[in-house]
Amino acid sequence: xxxxxxxxxxxxxxxxxxxxxxxxxxxxxxxxxxxxxxxxxxxxxxxxxxxxxxxxxxxxxxxxxxxxxxxxxxxxxxxxxxxxxxxxxxxxxxxxxxxxxxxxxxxxxxxxxxxxxxxxxxxxxxxxxxxxxxxxxxxxxxxxxxxxxxxxxxxxxxxxxxxxxxxxxxxxxxxxxxxxxxxxxxxxxxxxxxxxxxxxxxxxxxxxxxxxxxxxxxxxxxxxxxxxxxxxxxxxxxxxxxxxxxxxxxxxxxxxxxxxxxxxxxxxxxxx
Amino acid sequence: xxxxxxxxxxxxxxxxxxxxxxxxxxxxxxxxxxxxxxxxxxxxxxxxxxxxxxxxxxxxxxxxxxxxxxxxxxxxxxxxxxxxxxxxxxxxxxxxxxxxxxxxxxxxxxxxxxxxxxxxxxxxxxxxxxxxxxxxxxxxxxxxxxxxxxxxxxxxxxxxxxxxxxxxxxxxxxxxxxxxxxxxxxxxxxxxxxxxxxxxxxxxxxxxxxxxxxxxxxxxxxxxxxxxxxxxxxxxxxxxxxxxxxxxxxxxxxxxxxxxxxxxxxxxxxxxxxxxxxxxxxxxxxxxxxxxxxxxxxxxxxxxxxxxxxx
Amino acid sequence: xxxxxxxxxxxxxxxxxxxxxxxxxxxxxxxxxxxxxxxxxxxxxxxxxxxxxxxxxxxxxxxxxxxxxxxxxxxxxxxxxxxxxxxxxxxxxxxxxxxxxxxxxxxxxxxxxxxxxxxxxxxxxxxxxxxxxxxxxxxxxxxxxxxxxxxxxxxxxxxxxxxxxxxxxxxxxxxxxxxxxxxxxxxxxxxxxxxxxxxxxxxxxxxxxxxxxxxxxxxxxxxxxxxxxxxxxxxxxxxxxxxxxxxxxxxxxxxxxxxxxxxxxxxxxxxxxxxxxxxxxxxxxxxxxxxxxxxxxxxxxxxxxxxxxxxxxxxxxxxxxxxxxxxxxxxxxxxxxxxxxxxxxxxxxxxxxxxxxxxxxxxxxxxxxxxxxxxxxxxxxx
Numbered sequence: 001x002x003x004x005x006x007x008x009x010x011x012x013x014x015x016x017x018x019x020x021x022x023x024x025x026x027x028x029x030x031x032x033x034x035x036x037x038x039x040x041x042x043x044x045x046x047x048x049x050x051x052x053x054x055x056x057x058x059x060x061x062x063x064x065x066x067x068x069x070x071x072x073x074x075x076x077x078x079x080x081x082x083x084x085x086x087x088x089x090x091x092x093x094x095x096x097x098x099x100x101x102x103x104x105x106x107x108x109x110x111x112x113x114x115x116x117x118x119x120x121x122x123x124x125x126x127x128x129x130x131x132x133x134x135x136x137x138x139x140x141x142x143x144x145x146x147x148x149x150x151x152x153x154x155x156x157x158x159x160x161x162x163x164x165x166x167x168x169x170x171x172x173x174x175x176x177x178x179x180x181x182x183x184x185x186x187x188x189x190x191x192x193x194x195x196x197x198x199x200x201x202x203x204x205x206x207x208x209x210x211x212x213x214x215x216x217x218x219x220x221x222x223x224x225x226x227x228x229x230x231x232x233x234x235x236x237x238x239x240x241x242x243x244x245x246x247x248x249x250x251x252x253x254x255x256x257x258x259x260x261x262x263x264x265x266x267x268x269x270x271x272x
Numbered sequence: 273x274x275x276x277x278x279x280x281x282x283x284x285x286x287x288x289x290x291x292x293x294x295x296x297x298x299x300x301x302x303x304x305x306x307x308x309x310x311x312x313x314x315x316x317x318x319x320x321x322x323x324x325x326x327x328x329x330x331x332x333x334x335x336x337x338x339x340x341x342x343x344x345x346x347x348x349x350x351x352x353x354x355x356x357x358x359x360x361x362x363x364x365x366x367x368x369x370x371x372x373x374x375x376x377x378x379x380x381x382x383x384x385x386x387x388x389x390x391x392x393x394x395x396x397x398x399x400x401x402x403x404x405x406x407x408x409x410x411x412x413x414x415x416x417x418x419x420x421x422x423x424x425x426x427x428x429x430x431x432x433x434x435x436x437x438x439x440x441x442x443x444x445x446x447x448x449x450x451x452x453x454x455x456x457x458x459x460x461x462x463x464x465x466x467x468x469x470x471x472x473x474x475x476x477x478x479x480x481x482x483x484x485x486x487x488x489x490x491x492x493x494x495x496x497x498x499x500x501x502x503x504x505x506x507x508x509x510x511x512x513x514x515x516x517x518x519x520x521x522x523x524x525x526x527x528x529x530x531x532x533x534x535x536x537x538x539x540x541x542x543x544x545x546x547x548x549x550x551x552x553x554x555x556x557x558x559x560x561x562x563x564x565x566x567x568x569x570x571x572x573x574x575x576x577x578x579x580x581x582x583x
Numbered sequence: 584x585x586x587x588x589x590x591x592x593x594x595x596x597x598x599x600x601x602x603x604x605x606x607x608x609x610x611x612x613x614x615x616x617x618x619x620x621x622x623x624x625x626x627x628x629x630x631x632x633x634x635x636x637x638x639x640x641x642x643x644x645x646x647x648x649x650x651x652x653x654x655x656x657x658x659x660x661x662x663x664x665x666x667x668x669x670x671x672x673x674x675x676x677x678x679x680x681x682x683x684x685x686x687x688x689x690x691x692x693x694x695x696x697x698x699x700x701x702x703x704x705x706x707x708x709x710x711x712x713x714x715x716x717x718x719x720x721x722x723x724x725x726x727x728x729x730x731x732x733x734x735x736x737x738x739x740x741x742x743x744x745x746x747x748x749x750x751x752x753x754x755x756x757x758x759x760x761x762x763x764x765x766x767x768x769x770x771x772x773x774x775x776x777x778x779x780x781x782x783x784x785x786x787x788x789x790x791x792x793x794x795x796x797x798x799x800x801x802x803x804x805x806x807x808x809x810x811x812x813x814x815x816x817x818x819x820x821x822x823x824x825x826x827x828x829x830x831x832x833x834x835x836x837x838x839x840x841x842x843x844x845x846x847x848x849x850x851x852x853x854x855x856x857x858x859x860x861x862x863x864x865x866x867x868x869x870x871x872x873x874x875x876x877x878x879x880x881x882x883x884x885x886x887x888x889x890x891x892x893x894x895x896x897x898x899x900x901x902x903x904x905x906x907x908x909x910x911x912x913x914x915x916x917x918x919x920x921x922x923x924x925x926x927x928x929x930x931x932x933x934x935x936x937x938x939x940x941x942x943x944x945x946x947x948x949x950x951x952x953x954x955x956x957x958x959x960x961x962x963x964x965x
Contacts, residue, residue, distance in 0.1 A: 247411060
């Protein structure tokens with residue numbers, strides 16, 4: 001009896017230690033990035049020997065980084081708008097006609113880009129945009145990112161629409177609201193959080209996407225992750241940590257905002 | 273249950289919507305709403321892949337990247353010859369697949385464990401665990417890989433730690449090395465794998481596990497007998513994503529290892545050597561090989577997991 | 584021998600106490616029902632017996648062995664869950680065989696045993712079915728077969744019938760009773776349904792707010808409830824506020840909202856003081872219904888007259904107006920307004936003297952059948 005008690009306690013302890021270690025594994029790299037951004041020296045070491053804000057001062061003096069930042073925002077906003085438009089309309093259409101042939105083809109086609117290694121997508125799109133003369137434009141990167149962001153918006157909206165009780169719409173019609181007014185007063189309040197979270201996810205995906213952007217960007221359209229990558233490959237200095245800290249902060253902010261708009265568990269289910 | 277109760281509502285709501293779109297059938301409206309999405313997928317996904325296929329069959333040219341309008345299997349022949357002769361491409365492809373397999377196994381095991389922990393936890397711990405998954409997921413993989421340099425380098429945090437407590441007498445070469453590439457790539461795909469499995473576990477009834485324990489299954493046994501079979505759809509998605517992305521891994525091997533993967537090689541072909549048909553042919557071959565591998569994986573996992581389909 | 588002893592069992596979740604100081608001896612072969620409203624701790628108690636929860640303090644022994652710290656998979660108990668918890672990815676037969684497989688029983692023996700268990704619960708021929716396609720009643724039977732297959736010393740049932748509709752539930756109650764008689768094993772059955780408890784139980788344990796308030800034979804618990812909670816939980820009754828006006832050696836006199844003084848005969852020296860606030864319980868079955876005599880006038884006044892008979896009984900009657908009449912199949916329920924207080928009574932025979940709303944009604948009872956409770960809910964022994 002004591003041996004089984006011992007085993008249960010041991011199992012519990014091992015279980016906790018196991019996921020505790022994984023928790024550290026998940027968060028430590030990001031912590032390293034944030035902490036090293038405050039390094040005083042030019043060497044990226046964790047923990048740093050001394051702390052300062054010199055690299056932050058440098059960041060705000062660097063036109064190269066600020067340009068990349070602007071590029072990232074332009075592309076991110078463009079992706080969010082396009083992906084949200086396509087995803088919301090597509091999911092709404094699918095909801096209206098659940099058993100159409102087109103609908104059953106659309107869902108997997110929208111999903112497949114997520115399962116293809118980004119390198120292959122990058123190559124394919126590079127060759128394609130070369131052919132149609134879009135290479136080097138913001139549009140090329142926005143379209144590529146939309147290919148990844150749309151499935152997320154689409155599936156978020158599918159789940160939002162499927163939870164919506166469509167009888168409410170009948171009730172609104174019954175009470176005398178026209179199609180536009182019933183959409184604005186009944187459907188929209190129920191799905192606006194979903195649309196918002198979808199757009200936010202699309203923006204973050206675009207902001208953080210790297211491989212396709214690497215293939216498609218030219219010096220004028222380099223995004224932050226692409227510039228960070230080229231910098232890292234040349235020299236490892238804490239400037240990249242500073243930039244990364246900003247990106248991480250933006251993601252943390254987005255998660256908090258999305259969690260307030262819905263809840264974290266729901267968001268994580270949508271991401272999967 | 274909720275499906276069966278909500279089903280009868282759909283026709284009535286459709287009927288009322290039909291009235292609001294007077295004169296149009298519901299399928300026309302649905303089609304109109306889906307049209308932008310369909311057009312987008314055609315223009316930015318389907319056609320580009322057809323063009324990739326087309327270029328892979330073009331004749332290489334020394335000054336024009338490829339010969340427009342030409343048809344040739346030269347690029348494929350070159351790639352296949354190189355592979356069969358066990359030359360550079362063979363090592364590139366075999367290394368990519370090896371990385372894919374190792375990363376997939378490690379990732380799925382860790383993801384199952386972590387997803388189970390999230391499922392079983394409550395309150396603040398659950399929030400923290402979920403946060404620890406979502407945050408890396410929403411952080412660019414450049415940062416995710418970069419962070420391992422100061423941690424894993426010979427003068428990095430881990431080695432210093434192990435040296436100072438006397439577990440090591442000289443630093444281990446984690447990076448640049450395959451070990452570093454595996455760690456980095458696992459870190460990249462793990463959040464997706466965890467969420468894929470967790471989303472299935474979250475719908476599962478804990479009482480089923482209790483029933484197994486009650487009937488005499490020990491803790492590990494109850495996981496193997498009850499949790500894993502039911503989580504199989506999530507495990508399959510996790511495995512497919514981990515495998516596909518790891519075979520095509522770019523950042524982690526590029527930054528943490530010295531071995532050349534398919535992604536690094538094809539980038540060189542494309543951006544440095546400008547050998548478009550070869551790059552396209554190699555991409556097509558890789559895609560076919562990956563699809564074959566994934567099909568085998570599906571077949572094997574399905575034998576354990578019962579019915580599962582992508583839709 | 585499979586008796587279970589719970590000793591000062593306690594379970595806390597953080598700040599909240601789910602189960603508090605539960606001690607009971609469950610005899611070998613007994614069918615004990617733990618009855619209580621949701622959140623009363625009855626399921627938690629059952630889960631601690633199963634080993635699915637670890638008690639914060641206290642001890643559990645089965646057949647004299649202390650099993651408090653044994654994990655569920657090493658106990659000789661088996662649980663039927665409220666939602667049945669069938670393994671959805673296994674066939675019905677694999678479900679039933681599961682426990683035997685865990686015990687290392689060879690495949691052919693398992694199959695035989697599973698087959699005979701399915702036969703016992705009348706599910707022969709469903710072995711290869713997917714349990715998710717079965718009806719609630721069938722799932723219930725499979726869950727029962729799965730638990731019985733391991734031949735447990737103790738079968739624990741955690742509200743297994745609560746998800747079934749009324750008819751099926753009543754059929755299953757009888758079947759469970761029969762299986763219990765056949766097997767002669769110890770059953771602990773948790774339910775919130777008093778009818779179910781009365782149908783099944785050898786003994787009933789009533790739980791409220793984490794405590795085991797009373798354990799006893801069904802008739803004992805019903806007729807001799809320990810407190811007002813049990814009285815209200817076990818069936819519909821009329822609670823009437825009262826105040827003690829005077830006590831004598833053989834009776835307590837109380838003032839009530841019924842506009843009349845009532846006499847409660849006592850056997851012993853009553854342990855209440857003058858002025859104590861009481862709640863009286865007048866069960867519908869102690870009330871007899873009459874129409875007041877036709878000449879009216881005096882009958883209403885006479886109605887509250889009462890005298891204490893020498894045999895300790897005391898007839899009391901009140902008169903009021905019928906508010907509404909509800910036909911409930913075999914019984915008719917009359918709600919009446921008695922001097923501003925609402926009371927109800929039932930009558931099984933609907934043919935004689937049917938009353939309708941607005942008519943006068945006379946309710947009569949024996950004061951010895953009335954139960955009295957103090958403000959803290961404890962029973963006044965009369």
